[in-house]
Amino acid sequence: MATLAAAAGCAAPEKESDTTTESGVDAASATSAEDFGGMDELVKAAQDEGTLNVIALPPDWANYGEVISTFEDKYDIEVSSDQPDAASQDEINAANDLKGTDRAPDVFDLGQSVALANTDLFAPYQVETWDDIPDEFKDPDGTWVNDYGGYMSIGYDSSVVPDVTSVADLMKPEFKGKVALNGDPTQAGAAFSGVMMAAIANGGSADDIAPGVDFFADLKKAGNFLTVDPDSTTIEQGTTPVVIDWDYLGAAAAANVDTWKTVVPEEAVVAGYYFQAINADAPHPAAARLWQEFLYSDEGQNLWLKGGARPVRGDAMAEAGTIDEELWGALPEVTGEPVIPTDEQTVTAGEYLAANWSKAIR
Amino acid sequence: MSGGPGRRFAVGPALPLLPFLLFVLVFLVVPTLTVVLGAFQDEDGRPTLGNLDALTSEAALTALRGSLVLSASTAVIGAVLGAVLAYLIVSMPAQSLLRRATLAVSGVLAQFGGVVLAFAWIATIGPVGVVTQAVADLLGADLYGDGWLFGLPGLVVVYSYFQIPLMVIVFTPAFDGLRPQWREAAVNLGASTWTYWRYVALPLLTPPFLGALLLLFANAFAAYATAAVLVSQGQPIVPLLIRQAITSEVLLGQANVGYALAFEMIVVVTVVMVGYSLLLRRAARWMR
Numbered sequence: 001m002a003t004l005a006a007a008a009g010c011a012a013p014e015k016e017s018d019t020t021t022e023s024g025v026d027a028a029s030a031t032s033a034e035d036f037g038g039m040d041e042l043v044k045a046a047q048d049e050g051t052l053n054v055i056a057l058p059p060d061w062a063n064y065g066e067v068i069s070t071f072e073d074k075y076d077i078e079v080s081s082d083q084p085d086a087a088s089q090d091e092i093n094a095a096n097d098l099k100g101t102d103r104a105p106d107v108f109d110l111g112q113s114v115a116l117a118n119t120d121l122f123a124p125y126q127v128e129t130w131d132d133i134p135d136e137f138k139d140p141d142g143t144w145v146n147d148y149g150g151y152m153s154i155g156y157d158s159s160v161v162p163d164v165t166s167v168a169d170l171m172k173p174e175f176k177g178k179v180a181l182n183g184d185p186t187q188a189g190a191a192f193s194g195v196m197m198a199a200i201a202n203g204g205s206a207d208d209i210a211p212g213v214d215f216f217a218d219l220k221k222a223g224n225f226l227t228v229d230p231d232s233t234t235i236e237q238g239t240t241p242v243v244i245d246w247d248y249l250g251a252a253a254a255a256n257v258d259t260w261k262t263v264v265p266e267e268a269v270v271a272g273y274y275f276q277a278i279n280a281d282a283p284h285p286a287a288a289r290l291w292q293e294f295l296y297s298d299e300g301q302n303l304w305l306k307g308g309a310r311p312v313r314g315d316a317m318a319e320a321g322t323i324d325e326e327l328w329g330a331l332p333e334v335t336g337e338p339v340i341p342t343d344e345q346t347v348t349a350g351e352y353l354a355a356n357w358s359k360a361i362r
Numbered sequence: 363m364s365g366g367p368g369r370r371f372a373v374g375p376a377l378p379l380l381p382f383l384l385f386v387l388v389f390l391v392v393p394t395l396t397v398v399l400g401a402f403q404d405e406d407g408r409p410t411l412g413n414l415d416a417l418t419s420e421a422a423l424t425a426l427r428g429s430l431v432l433s434a435s436t437a438v439i440g441a442v443l444g445a446v447l448a449y450l451i452v453s454m455p456a457q458s459l460l461r462r463a464t465l466a467v468s469g470v471l472a473q474f475g476g477v478v479l480a481f482a483w484i485a486t487i488g489p490v491g492v493v494t495q496a497v498a499d500l501l502g503a504d505l506y507g508d509g510w511l512f513g514l515p516g517l518v519v520v521y522s523y524f525q526i527p528l529m530v531i532v533f534t535p536a537f538d539g540l541r542p543q544w545r546e547a548a549v550n551l552g553a554s555t556w557t558y559w560r561y562v563a564l565p566l567l568t569p570p571f572l573g574a575l576l577l578l579f580a581n582a583f584a585a586y587a588t589a590a591v592l593v594s595q596g597q598p599i600v601p602l603l604i605r606q607a608i609t610s611e612v613l614l615g616q617a618n619v620g621y622a623l624a625f626e627m628i629v630v631v632t633v634v635m636v637g638y639s640l641l642l643r644r645a646a647r648w649m650r
Contacts, residue, residue: 088611111611177489177506184595189611220508226489227512229594239490350612358421358596362513 027285031142032126033293036286039128042293043075045286052079052287055094055105056086060232060252062148063307070303071294077287087188088114095121099281106288108277109147111189113346115275119143122277125289127296132316137273147295148248148309149273151264151334152190152197155250159259160241167201167215167265170242176223180230180240181216182249186353193270194244195357196341196349201268206341209349210356217360225361232256246272247332251308262308264334271338273312298322397628400621413622421597426626428514428598429583436521437578443522444529445571451530452537465534468527475524480591483520487511514598517589521582528581529574536570568645576638580631600627 020026025036027045036042046052052071059065068079082103083090088111098104108115108122119139126142137146154164162174170179183191199205199212219225230240235253243250250262276295282288294300301311305327317323341349404410416422447464454461486493487505494505510516540563548558586601597603600623606613607620 087609089609089614093608113614114611117614177509181595184597184606186597186612187606187610192612223508225509227509227593227595228484228489237490239484239488346612354421354613355419358424358598361595 027289028123028280028282030285030289031124033128033289036289039293042286042290046077046284046290047075049284049287050077051102052077052284052291053082053103053106053282054079054291055082055108056084056088056091057081057109058084058231060249061307062248062304062309063252066306067295067300067303070299071291074294075290077290092118092121095279095281102283104281104283105279106282106284107291108275108279110144110275110277112272112275113189113343113350115144115277116343119277121280123280123282123285123288125278125292127292129296129313132313133296134312134315137312144275144277145292145296146273146312147276148304148311149271150246150248150309151332151338152193152244152268152270152272153247153250153262153264153332154242154244155235155247155253155260155262156242157235157238157257157259158261160238163261164242164263165265167198167268170219170224171222173222175242177226178240179219179224179242179244180226180228180234182230182243182245184357186350186357189272190245190249192346192350192353193246193272193341195353196339197244197265197268197270199268200270200339201265206339206345207348209352213353213356213360220361227361235260246309248308248310250332262332264332266335269334269336269338271340273340302327394628397621397624400618401625403618403621405615405618413618416619417622417626422603422623422626425597425600425603425623426630429600429627430630432514432517432521432599433579433582435518436525436582437575439518439522440525440529440578441533441571441575444526444574445533447526448530448533448537451534465530468530471527472524472531475585476587477591479520479523480588483511483516483523483592512593512595516592517599520588520592521585525578525582529578532574532577533570536567536574540566565645569642572638572641572645576634579634583627583631 025041025045027036030036030042033039033042036045054068057064057068059068068081071077072079080103082094082105086094088108091105091108091110092114095105095108110118122143124139124141124143127145130138130142133145139145154167154170156164161178162169162172164170169175181191181194182188185191185195195212195216196206196209197212198215199209202211202215204211216225226240226242228234228240230243230245232253234240235243236256243253247262247264250260254260254262276292278285278288278292295304296313298317301313301317302322302324304311305314305324308331310331311317314323314328318325318328401413402409402411404412417426447468451461451464483491485491488494488511489506489509491506497503497505511519544562545558548562553561584601586605589599589602590605593599593602597606604620604623607616607623610616
């Protein structure tokens with residue numbers, strides 16, 4: 001009678017929870033709200049589960065704090081947010097380590113390389129607004145979907161340093177001991193893209209990240225590179241007056257620091273999207289699917305926008321008039337064709353960084 | 363269980379040890395085996411020597427050198443300064459308030475590591491730390507410099523902060539063990555202070571000193587949390603390189619290299635242990 005989640009067939013059967021809803025739908029294999037018999041039924045099934053496990057969602061990252069609390073209030077489902085500051089690979093590790101328990105993450109928000117390397121862990125699902133999402137930002141089956149993106153930017157406290165217009169400005173003596181990069185580029189996707197931005201500004205390309213590494217080596221030699229891991233706290237304290245990071249994280253900082261400005265250098269426009277996916281072994285499969293519906297609804301997309309991120313349905317929503325015009329217009333200006341490194345280019349650049357980064361910033 | 367009349371294979375006396383043996387099995391034997399096996403497997407579980415090959419990369423060698431320099435230097439700094447402090451403490455009267463206070467503070471500071479310690483240092487001598495700004499205002503000097511706190515030099519200073527008190531804790535009992543009678547006996551036999559120290563006290567203190575030095579080395583070699591908070595760029599020591607191997611968003615499929623790095627750490631500690639036991643045998647030869 002009970003239909004076990006087919007995808008999780010290899011787990012110990014007696015541990016496997018019954019993912020069939022009251023109306024007889026197997027939530028773990030549902031690929032759309034229709035499989036549940038419509039949104040209302042999906043909501044009901046998710047509420048029966050009562051909980052959603054998310055991981056690695058910092059409250060000040062793309063407005064996730066408000067996204068989570070709005071979801072909780074709207075559907076009366078408790079969101080259990082684990083390790084907010086963890087990295088993408090930690091999400092996959094947690095899914096593997098906690099597999100079969102009710103503490104495993106239900107959904108993932110991943111960087112590109114980690115997402116594409118682990119597609120066999122994801123359950124395909126197509127949200128109701130599926131058609132609005134441009135083809136290049138989704139897997140045809142819905143195994144993964146880009147959720148929000150942004151541009152690599154230079155955020156700075158304009159009360160501390162002069163205005164920044166280009167990457168080269170950071171070499172000026174006024175920036176001594178002030179320029180931070182969000183993480184180590186051999187580990188963090190954001191930092192990786194920061195080095196990529198510096199590479200492109202200095203004659204490199206997505207295939208050649210070396211000029212970016214050389215730039216940071218020079219920055220370090222000039223005494224301008226600050227090897228502190230920046231976050232909203234260090235920005236508020238003034239520890240990190242200049243931060244190379246995604247533009248939406250700069251927007252989050254501006255909410256607390258009035259003089260914070262964010263600029264996307266026009267000579268080096270690097271874009272990146274994050275990847276959203278459902279854990280195939282999700283302990284709360286219906287809640288996981290409802291979460292997706294919420295994220296890709298107008299409401300969810302506008303909440304990300306409020307955090308300064310560019311929601312993947314942004315253009316379609318602008319056309320339909322459902323986007324928050326004020327926030328959409330307030331995003332940092334971007335000119336020129338953005339560079340989005342392919343997976344292959346990322347791997348090659350990563351290997352170069354692994355061999356050269358430590359030396360460059362020593 | 364109450365068994366036959368002879369009780370030749372009495373397990374009763376060993377029973378209380380069972381929890382300990384289980385503990386050792388779960389927290390020492392199993393992890394060690396996992397590390398050793400993982401170090402010789404590739405991602406799909408096939409045997410390989412490729413991970414060991416990764417240990418010869420420049421980044422891995424730099425990290426190993428960093429770890430050895432950090433552990434050895436903070437072990438020596440901690441052992442020497444801690445031993446001096448321990449000597450000063452035991453020279454005080456047993457009931458002295460200062461003595462008790464110093465020991466108590468050492469007990470606390472020896473355990474004061476990890477994230478809190480790192481933040482304490484950042485708040486004190488970081489780029490906008492209290493002391494950094496005071497020094498800049500008063501003397502016009504730049505204490506922060508080019509960010510030495512967030513690299514290997516910073517780790518040496520911060521690790522010493524818990525190494526010295528740890529030495530005090532483990533080494534004070536050795537001083538306390540020196541009986542006043544021995545000194546009196548030596549003096550009665552015509553020994554000067556120097557000959558007493560040279561021929562009685564120092565030989566007695568050498569084995570516990572070496573033991574403490576080793577403990578300090580291992581303590582610094584394995585410490586992770588403090589460094590993880592302090593150092594965000596480059597991987598100057600092996601534990602941070604292991605972090606990169608298992609959590610990187612950029613370099614994927616490095617988990618087994620992480621095992622190999624952990625294996626490398628086990629080897630280093632084993633070598634140090636063997637060296638220690640050889641040294642100890644020499645140092646303690648006359649005591650038998």
